[in-house]
Amino acid sequence: MPQIRIRVNAREQTVTVENRTLLVDLLRETLGLTGAHVGCDTSQCGACVVHVNGHSLKACTTLAVQCDGAEITTIEGLSKPGAALHPMQEMFLAQNAMQCGFCTPGMIMSAVDLIRQNPQGLSEDEIREGLEGNLCRCTGYLSIIKAIAAAAPLMHSRTMPAAMKNCK
Amino acid sequence: MTMRDFDYRRPATINEAVSLLVSNRDAMLLAGGQSLIPDLKQRISAPSMLVDLARLQLDKIKIDGRTICLGAMTTHAAVASSKDLQSMVPGLTKMAGLIGDLQVRNCGTVGGSLAYNAPDSCYSAAVLGLGATIITHRRRIAADNFFKGAFATALEPGELIVGIEFSQPGKSNYEKIRNSSSRAAIVGVFVAQGEAGTRVAVTGASRKGVFRQTALEDALSENFTPAAIAGLTTSSENMINDIHASAEFRAHLIGVLTRRCVAGTVR
Numbered sequence: 082m083p084q085i086r087i088r089v090n091a092r093e094q095t096v097t098v099e100n101r102t103l104l105v106d107l108l109r110e111t112l113g114l115t116g117a118h119v120g121c122d123t124s125q126c127g128a129c130v131v132h133v134n135g136h137s138l139k140a141c142t143t144l145a146v147q148c149d150g151a152e153i154t155t156i157e158g159l160s161k162p163g164a165a166l167h168p169m170q171e172m173f174l175a176q177n178a179m180q181c182g183f184c185t186p187g188m189i190m191s192a193v194d195l196i197r198q199n200p201q202g203l204s205e206d207e208i209r210e211g212l213e214g215n216l217c218r219c220t221g222y223l224s225i226i227k228a229i230a231a232a233a234p235l236m237h238s239r240t241m242p243a244a245m246k247n248c249k
Numbered sequence: 250m251t252m253r254d255f256d257y258r259r260p261a262t263i264n265e266a267v268s269l270l271v272s273n274r275d276a277m278l279l280a281g282g283q284s285l286i287p288d289l290k291q292r293i294s295a296p297s298m299l300v301d302l303a304r305l306q307l308d309k310i311k312i313d314g315r316t317i318c319l320g321a322m323t324t325h326a327a328v329a330s331s332k333d334l335q336s337m338v339p340g341l342t343k344m345a346g347l348i349g350d351l352q353v354r355n356c357g358t359v360g361g362s363l364a365y366n367a368p369d370s371c372y373s374a375a376v377l378g379l380g381a382t383i384i385t386h387r388r389r390i391a392a393d394n395f396f397k398g399a400f401a402t403a404l405e406p407g408e409l410i411v412g413i414e415f416s417q418p419g420k421s422n423y424e425k426i427r428n429s430s431s432r433a434a435i436v437g438v439f440v441a442q443g444e445a446g447t448r449v450a451v452t453g454a455s456r457k458g459v460f461r462q463t464a465l466e467d468a469l470s471e472n473f474t475p476a477a478i479a480g481l482t483t484s485s486e487n488m489i490n491d492i493h494a495s496a497e498f499r500a501h502l503i504g505v506l507t508r509r510c511v512a513g514t515v516r
Contacts, residue, residue, distance in 0.1 A: 083257065100257040100299070101289075122251075123287060124353065125430065136326070136355040142286045143356070146257050147279075147301060195351060198330070213432065214350025 085149040089114070090158025098145040105129045105140035108155060116156035116186045120216070127215030130187040131155045137194035139214070156186035159193070168235035169193050169228070176228035180219035188215050192229045196236050203233065252289045256298035263386050263409065266300050271407040273298045278409060280322060280361030283353050307360070307411055310334065315417040318384075321360025321410045329354060340421030340439060340510075344375045347425060349432050360410040366458060368399035368489070369433040373459040374452035375423065380445030381415035389414075399458040418443030420473070422510040425453070426502055428493055435494050436502040440510035442473060449507055454499040455487050465507050475508040 082097050089112060098107055108114045108131065117140050120128035124142040131140045132154040159167040169189050172178070179185045195203070195211040203211065208226050217225065256273070260266045270276050277296035279285060288294040307320040312333055319328065328334060329346035348354055348362075348371050362372035363383060376383070376392045383390045386409045395403045404410070418441040425437035434453030441448050447470035449462045468478045483503045488496035 099254060101252040101254045122290070124283065127350070127352065130352055137352050138355050139352045142283060142353075144257070144279075144282070144286065144299075146259075147282070147303065149259070191351065194355075198351075211351055214352045 083146055083149075085146060087148055087150070088152045090154060096145075100144070100146055102145045103141055104131070104133075104143040104145050104148055104153075107145040108140060108153075114155050114157050118183055118186060120183065120187075125216065126184070126187070127191055128184050128187040130190040130215070132190060132194060135194075135197075137191050154190075156190060159189070167193070169196070169232040172228040172232035172235070173225070176224045176231065178221065178224040178228035180217075180221045184215060184217045184219075188212070188217065188225055191215050192225075192232070193236070196229065196233045199233075200237055203230075205230065251292075253292065253295045255289075255296050257301065258298065259301040259304050261304050263305055263411065266302060266305060267386055267407060267409055269298065269300045270409065276300055278302055278364070280364070281324065281356040281358040282361075283349065283357040284361065284365045284367065302360075302409075308358075312337070316414065317417060318412055318414045319359050320412045321358060321363075323359050323412075325349070325354035325357045325359075325362075326351070328359070337417045338379070338421050340418075340423045340441060340514075341375055341379070344371050344423035344425075344437075344439065347371065347423070347427070347432075353432075359413060363395070363413070364402060364404060364410055366396060366400055366402050367433075368456065368458045369428075369435070369437070369453040370459065371423070371425065371434055371437050371452060374434075374437050374439040374450040376413060376415075377459050377461060378423075378439030378441045378448050378450035379415040379418060379421070380441070380443075380448055381413045383410060384412045384414060385410055393461075396459050399456065401458070416444045418445070420514045422514045424506040424509045424513070426494075426506070436499050436506060438503060438506040438510055440469070440507060440514065442469070442514075446470060447473065451483075451503050454483075454489065454503055456489055457487055462503060462507070465504075469507075469511065473511060473514075475512045478504065478507060478511070 118128035120126035124139045129140040276298035279299040279301045307322040309320045311318040325345040325348045335342045421441040423439045425434045436454045437452040439450045449465045452459045483500045485496040485500040488499045490496040
């Protein structure tokens with residue numbers, strides 16, 4: 082079986098997979114990272130969203146072997162253990178943007194990519210469009226949209242290098 | 250495990266990819282995988298080998314004057330967010346931004362969409378509407394000769410798409426009614442006016458896949474206004490009739506969406 086080298090949540094790993102192993106199965110079954118969920122397994126629901134080389138994608142529709150050499154971030158790697166939460170996580174908490182919580186890891190990973198790709202800011206309609214790949218069966222969308230809108234300015238001010246803040 | 254197992258290769262050159270494809274029966278090319286991986290899970294496809302094109306460096310957008318080339322592995326997200334393409338071909342970037350969702354657009358590619366040629370493929374409409382040329386590793390195929398019906402193309406066994414090329418149109422626009430679940434086109438219409446003439450390409454509607462609506466093209470080439478095509482209808486013969494939309498409704502939408510395209514065309 083093929084071996085692949087991947088960097089998961091800033092940790093280098095060499096793992097053995099079958100060619101047909103899905104990325105989400107590698108993360109959950111082999112690496113014990115159960116934050117990415119399998120909701121539909123048909124790339125509709127977005128519960129499995131993780132970042133590969135900085136872009137959000139559906140880990141149920143990606144082969145593990147395609148990620149050989151890639152940098153992968155899951156919900157577990159968004160903030161360091163014991164350190165402050167990522168602004169998106171903080172705002173999901175502040176807005177109570179979850180009910181059962183099943184969709185939450187995917188929602189947060191999609192939202193982080195959406196906000197990173199749009200530093201100019203997004204309207205409420207654009208946030209709604211940007212979330213079209215994530216389903217919440219508790220229908221908690223309103224608080225999720227509020228959380229993302231609140232996290233956007235925090236993400237851009239916190240991730241901006243200190244040197245850039247001085248030359249506005 | 251839902252998929253049958255397969256060999257997997259990720260070659261570094263086009264020659265290597267082609268020779269793997271030619272020398273392995275039932276080998277398939279893997280581009281973004283957003284249609285192929287779901288097909289593998291359902292065992293609609295069960296290839297002996299997947300040849301992953303990720304290392305071939307076919308993901309470049311090249312603009313030379315009014316000539317635009319998209320590498321086959323350019324993602325929908327890269328097309329949708331390209332500032333140059335947004336100003337030169339607004340219909341193309343709008344079309345790419347309406348495919349699937351952000352995560353699908355981050356993976357799905359130009360070449361993958363064209364080779365798969367699903368009957369509701371947005372890219373097939375854009376490429377036919379732009380009168381683009383599909384460039385394979387050994388020849389150039391005009392869009393008018395490329396699409397051969399739903400899931401069928403002029404590609405021969407062992408042939409690999411490396412990119413597409415087209416001239417900047419004077420005007421372009423895309424409108425679609427989306428399936429509320431899959432976001433695929435129930436009907437999508439791409440309208441372009443330029444060196445290739447006035448072209449209206451329709452996807453999602455016909456059982457035979459993407460096609461040009463020539464009656465609308467003729468009327469618009471004389472007078473590029475919504476009023477010019479107000480009375481023109483499309484026959485519902487050959488239209489897809491399913492739980493999402495009847496054949497008659499799809500035929501009706503072609504006129505509606507074409508008028509919206511023309512009305513909304515800025516340049």
